[in-house]
Structure formats: C-alpha cells, structure tokens
Amino acid sequence: MASDPRASRSPRGAQVIDRAAQVLSCVLGADDPISFTAVVEQTGLSRSTASRLLQALEHNALLDRDADGKYRGGAMFTQFAARFDREESLSAVAGSTLQRLSEETGEASHLAVPSGGKVVQVAQVDSTYLLGSGNWVDIEVPPHCSALGKVLYAYDAIPLPTGRLERRASRTLTSRSALLADLETIREAGFAVAHDELEDGLDALASPVFGPGGTIIAAVGISGPTLRLEPDHARLGALLVREAETLSRSLQRQAPPLSLEH
Structure with a gap:
C-alpha cells in the first residue's frame, strides 16, 4: 500500500514551525528591537536558517524592521x-x-x-x-x-x-x-x-x-x-x-x- 506523502513531510514541517515560533518568541520577548546577531545567539540557530525564518516572518507581516535593521513585532500583531x-x-x-x-x-x-x-x-x-x-x-x-x-x-x-x-x-x-x-x-x-x-x-x-x-x-x-x-x-x-x-x-x-x- 502506498504511503501517505504527507506523513513524511509532517515532522520536517513541524520542525520548521517550531523554529519559526522560537524566532518569533525571541523577538517578541525582547524589551527593545533586537538585532539579527542577537536572534542567532539567543536561538542557537545557524545564520542561514535564522535569516530565512526572519525574512519569511517579515514577509508575512509577523515581524518588522526599524530604521536600524532591528526586528520587532509586525503589522499582524x-x-x-x-x-x-x-x-x-x-x-x-x-x-x-x-x-x-x-x-x-x-x-x-x-x-x-x-x-x-x-x-x-x-x-x-x-x-x-x-x-x-x-x-x-x-x-x-x-x-x-x-x-x-x-x-x-x-x-x-x-x-x-x-x-x-x-x-x-x-x-x-x-x-x-x-x-x-x-x-x-x-x-x-x-x-x-x-x-x-x-x-x-x-x-x-x-x-x-x-x-x-x-x-x-x-x-x-x-x-x-x-x-x-x-x-x-x-x-x-x-x-x-x-x-x-x-x-x-x-x-x-x-x-x-x-x-x-x-
């Protein structure tokens, strides 16, 4: 019987969502807008992964960047x-x-x-x-x-x-x-x-x-x-x-x- 292709994708999908939530929590939990370097240090994610997640969250209006390039909650919030x-x-x-x-x-x-x-x-x-x-x-x-x-x-x-x-x-x-x-x-x-x-x-x-x-x-x-x-x-x-x-x-x-x- 053929396996459901969704089953093989779900663990990876859950991992991506978990990491995105980790980045989002890091930014929203900061007292002030937070830099990319600080996000990487606090989450332990690689720079490339953190960059992709931050870009996606910003694209979807969940994060925004200020004039200094630091991250904070976006228009959706x-x-x-x-x-x-x-x-x-x-x-x-x-x-x-x-x-x-x-x-x-x-x-x-x-x-x-x-x-x-x-x-x-x-x-x-x-x-x-x-x-x-x-x-x-x-x-x-x-x-x-x-x-x-x-x-x-x-x-x-x-x-x-x-x-x-x-x-x-x-x-x-x-x-x-x-x-x-x-x-x-x-x-x-x-x-x-x-x-x-x-x-x-x-x-x-x-x-x-x-x-x-x-x-x-x-x-x-x-x-x-x-x-x-x-x-x-x-x-x-x-x-x-x-x-x-x-x-x-x-x-x-x-x-x-x-x-x-x-």
Missing part, C-alpha cells in the same frame, strides 16, 4: 492589538515611518488620529535641526489650521466645523467655503499643506493613512519653519504620500499562509 489599544498599536507600527520622515527631511514628524471629533496627536519624532517645531503630542489645536486636521477633514474622519473659523495666524482659513475648497485640493493631491495657518513662521504637511477596508484611521505629517519648508512643498508632499501609502499597505495587508523553507 498591530492589527490584533488595535482591538485593545488603537493609539499605542498605531504608534508602534508607524514608528519606522515617522523615523524615516524625520531622517529624510530633518523636520519633526507626527502621527495623529481622529477621536471624538477632534485631532489627537499620538506620536512624534523630533527635528534634527536646532530650530524646529515643538512637541505636539497631546496638544490640541484647531483642525482647520493644522495639516493633520485638514487631512482628517478631507477624508471624513472628523465632522466639518460650522460657522466662522478661528483665526490663529496670518493665513488661517476662516470661512467654510475657503476650507472646503482647500479640502478638494487635498483630495486631488493626496496631501495637505498648512502654510502660516496655525502660527506665523510655521509650516506643516500631512497625508492620510488608511486601514483595512480603506477607511482612514490616521494622518502622518511633518512640521518646521516656513523658511525651510515653503520652497519644497511639492517634494515633501510627494514624500509624505509615498510613506503614508506604504504604511497603509502594511496595515491593510492580509498575511498569506506562512511559507518557510528549512
């Missing part, structure tokens, strides 16, 4: 954790995005979410310049003069304001009609600009982040002195669109069955 702590999980998965934006522009980068009809900034990476914008985490500002807020308006994440809008700086949009026209421009371009609108001498740009189902869940942006940002709005806006799209795909990705090679 973030999606699961979002059921319990949305802001913390979003901040974790967006960390590498914010770091890249700050490194590439030198400016402060931000993550904001809609909450109760307001804009809540939940994470920031500071500017590398001596002259930069301050820390905006947990500071409430009127959405109509914030690039992050205007993005959330444009994609219906928060309700539009009614009546006359508060003037905060020389270029603040103070009428609903002016705001609506700006929101249309934002939807066409994929990013928002706040140019001397919250405070004179301060510029900001932001782009939307979409979660599963294509629903906007956050906005990412940068801010800094008008003198540095104004001449470069187009390039910075395109950069934000690319980074926001990459982050959105990470959040939306549905992992295929785990495929690991020994």
Whole structure:
C-alpha cells in the first residue's frame, strides 16, 4: 500500500514551525528591537536558517524592521492589538515611518488620529535641526489650521466645523467655503499643506493613512519653519504620500499562509 506523502513531510514541517515560533518568541520577548546577531545567539540557530525564518516572518507581516535593521513585532500583531489599544498599536507600527520622515527631511514628524471629533496627536519624532517645531503630542489645536486636521477633514474622519473659523495666524482659513475648497485640493493631491495657518513662521504637511477596508484611521505629517519648508512643498508632499501609502499597505495587508523553507 502506498504511503501517505504527507506523513513524511509532517515532522520536517513541524520542525520548521517550531523554529519559526522560537524566532518569533525571541523577538517578541525582547524589551527593545533586537538585532539579527542577537536572534542567532539567543536561538542557537545557524545564520542561514535564522535569516530565512526572519525574512519569511517579515514577509508575512509577523515581524518588522526599524530604521536600524532591528526586528520587532509586525503589522499582524498591530492589527490584533488595535482591538485593545488603537493609539499605542498605531504608534508602534508607524514608528519606522515617522523615523524615516524625520531622517529624510530633518523636520519633526507626527502621527495623529481622529477621536471624538477632534485631532489627537499620538506620536512624534523630533527635528534634527536646532530650530524646529515643538512637541505636539497631546496638544490640541484647531483642525482647520493644522495639516493633520485638514487631512482628517478631507477624508471624513472628523465632522466639518460650522460657522466662522478661528483665526490663529496670518493665513488661517476662516470661512467654510475657503476650507472646503482647500479640502478638494487635498483630495486631488493626496496631501495637505498648512502654510502660516496655525502660527506665523510655521509650516506643516500631512497625508492620510488608511486601514483595512480603506477607511482612514490616521494622518502622518511633518512640521518646521516656513523658511525651510515653503520652497519644497511639492517634494515633501510627494514624500509624505509615498510613506503614508506604504504604511497603509502594511496595515491593510492580509498575511498569506506562512511559507518557510528549512
């Protein structure tokens, strides 16, 4: 009688899964993002095996790498954790995005979410310049003069304001009609600009982040002195669109069955 070919494959398959679980436990159990060398040392696996497993786990959104190439939990864990702590999980998965934006522009980068009809900034990476914008985490500002807020308006994440809008700086949009026209421009371009609108001498740009189902869940942006940002709005806006799209795909990705090679 012919033997079941699955029987000969099962021990090896179980061994691969065990090793993948070992690597995953090592990374998730670390207090901070962990290097490839540390994974090899702590698991006792060969460098080639550890490399293949790490690549497969990253490909399937179970692990992610930060700007230093170190490993941490990926978007799949973030999606699961979002059921319990949305802001913390979003901040974790967006960390590498914010770091890249700050490194590439030198400016402060931000993550904001809609909450109760307001804009809540939940994470920031500071500017590398001596002259930069301050820390905006947990500071409430009127959405109509914030690039992050205007993005959330444009994609219906928060309700539009009614009546006359508060003037905060020389270029603040103070009428609903002016705001609506700006929101249309934002939807066409994929990013928002706040140019001397919250405070004179301060510029900001932001782009939307979409979660599963294509629903906007956050906005990412940068801010800094008008003198540095104004001449470069187009390039910075395109950069934000690319980074926001990459982050959105990470959040939306549905992992295929785990495929690991020994």
